[in-house]
Amino acid sequence: MDNFVFLYLACILAGFALINLPLAGSLLAGIKPVTSLIGILTILVFSLVLIFKGIIALVGK
Template sequence: MNHFAALFLACILAGFALLKMPTIGFLAALYPFFHIVGALAILIFAFALIYYGLKALFKK
């Protein structure tokens, strides 16, 4: 399970990188797409970390 936590944290950081990406050149047209994908990555993997944390906390 430890390797999943590190992977999820890396995915959250990648989502923040997509949100902070500068809009230059031909990537400027794709900015809304990157913004949506970055926000979804942050939310999905944050909820996954919370789920696994609660699952480990209440494990019998």
């Protein structure tokens, strides 16, 4: 199994953390849409990588 699987899972969790980052009432409240977009893209990319790795492992290549 690939050694980076736990790193991919950590990246997915970091994406969820970016989405749920409480920025209301701070000076950084204006970048909330940017952090949400980065979080969503991070979750999608690393989830797709994990799905791809799983399919490759099932096929046996």
